[in-house]
Amino acid sequence: METIDSKTIMELDEKYVLPTYGRNPVALVRGKGLRAWDAEGKEYLDFTSGIGVNGLGYCPDGWVEAVSRQAATLQHTSNLYYTRPCAQLAQKLCQRTGLDKVFFANSGAEANEGLIKAARKYSADKYGEGRSTVVTLVNSFHGRTLATLTATGQEVFHHYFGPFNDGFVYVPANDLEALKKACEEHPVCALLMEMVQGEGGVTALEKGFVKEAAAYCAEKDILVLADEVQTGIGRTGTFLACEQYGLVPDGISLAKCLGGGLPLGAVVLGEKMAKGMGKGTHGSTFGGNPVACAGANVVVDAISEEFLAQVRRKAEILRAKLSALPHVKQVSGLGLMIGLELEEGIQAADVLAKCQEKGLLVLTAKTRLRLLPGLILTEAEIDEAAGILEDVLKSF
Ligand SMILES: Cc1ncc(COP(=O)(O)O)c(C=O)c1O
Numbered sequence: 001m002e003t004i005d006s007k008t009i010m011e012l013d014e015k016y017v018l019p020t021y022g023r024n025p026v027a028l029v030r031g032k033g034l035r036a037w038d039a040e041g042k043e044y045l046d047f048t049s050g051i052g053v054n055g056l057g058y059c060p061d062g063w064v065e066a067v068s069r070q071a072a073t074l075q076h077t078s079n080l081y082y083t084r085p086c087a088q089l090a091q092k093l094c095q096r097t098g099l100d101k102v103f104f105a106n107s108g109a110e111a112n113e114g115l116i117k118a119a120r121k122y123s124a125d126k127y128g129e130g131r132s133t134v135v136t137l138v139n140s141f142h143g144r145t146l147a148t149l150t151a152t153g154q155e156v157f158h159h160y161f162g163p164f165n166d167g168f169v170y171v172p173a174n175d176l177e178a179l180k181k182a183c184e185e186h187p188v189c190a191l192l193m194e195m196v197q198g199e200g201g202v203t204a205l206e207k208g209f210v211k212e213a214a215a216y217c218a219e220k221d222i223l224v225l226a227d228e229v230q231t232g233i234g235r236t237g238t239f240l241a242c243e244q245y246g247l248v249p250d251g252i253s254l255a256k257c258l259g260g261g262l263p264l265g266a267v268v269l270g271e272k273m274a275k276g277m278g279k280g281t282h283g284s285t286f287g288g289n290p291v292a293c294a295g296a297n298v299v300v301d302a303i304s305e306e307f308l309a310q311v312r313r314k315a316e317i318l319r320a321k322l323s324a325l326p327h328v329k330q331v332s333g334l335g336l337m338i339g340l341e342l343e344e345g346i347q348a349a350d351v352l353a354k355c356q357e358k359g360l361l362v363l364t365a366k367t368r369l370r371l372l373p374g375l376i377l378t379e380a381e382i383d384e385a386a387g388i389l390e391d392v393l394k395s396f
Helices: 006-016 061-073 084-097 108-127 146-151 176-185 207-220 241-245 290-302 305-323 348-357 379-394
Strands: 028-032 035-038 043-046 101-105 133-137 168-171 188-193 223-227 251-254 265-269 328-334 337-342 363-365 368-371
Touching (some): 084 290, 101 108, 108 146, 108 188, 108 223, 108 251, 108 265, 133 176, 168 176, 176 188, 188 207, 207 241, 305 337, 337 348, 348 363, 348 379
Parallel strands (some): 133 168, 133 188, 223 251
Antiparallel strands (some): 101 265, 363 368
């Protein structure tokens, strides 16, 4: 393979790639497990997993083999034909979620679009057009397409790209009265929520709120939709975060960790919502691509009950170590979806930059430092990351 240094990669990127991302000054060329290397051979311990995507780490053997084999056998067919990886993955997702039917997409935003469409279709079929408003939560994040940007309950995202879609209203998380008021004032068909708001600052919803909101929605025939794009596929210690809330939603969106590093999203629907989504109601050229699905089958198979017990155990160890670090006020989130609230005056972005210098990759979410390590992390890697964080935090 052609060798190219980090500086050249960054210069090329800056010249030709639209600068919509605030990239870190690191060009990664190779990875294995939780380790990644730049072009000059500098090693990083990665506690970002590509923002919650590489759940099994970089280039896990079984996934590489399945993806390579499928790429060399049948890389794409269109959705006019049946393929085995797609059918088998759909079966597994239905078995694991208790829901009935899957639509495959390419990303989290696209999965949420499908979820919103299916909710409106259910309502239009049953109540006629117009009962189409979707309630989302303040501080939520649902994606960057126009509908999902509008669904995102953060004012900062609602500029420049208008006109935005009609049919979304926002209520504060954990505020049941506000939810009821919104449902009385608007023709609401669905409530869409993340069990743990990720981009919004790694904040878990209160269990009581989720339970009461679900009961209220059931009473009013308002669909409950769970955006499990970031929380799903084992990230929080259960296959879905909903399980820890005793919630069986009417529909779920999945992405990130599902493809193990290839672009794949999924809309998983209970029978009630699936019923209306017949031929021609939705589609996506690349959705259910056999190579992405072949990799996802390996990911879903790996997330066994035993594997999940290990995720919970390691999350507990990591969280205990993080709570004891200097300048850490609070450790938020659930399982291996972790936010660190730092004492006033310490900027998460500064901590991130110093960690990076010392070879540890971390994230931020709003004012918090954010960790989303691969689900396969070891106790030695926990110690190593906590050690680097301790050194960095001590320097403030
Ligand atoms: C909860 C949630 N929903 C949706 C999305 C959008 O996913 P994608 O970037 O794959 O479109 C994200 C991405 O961070 C997310 O965290």
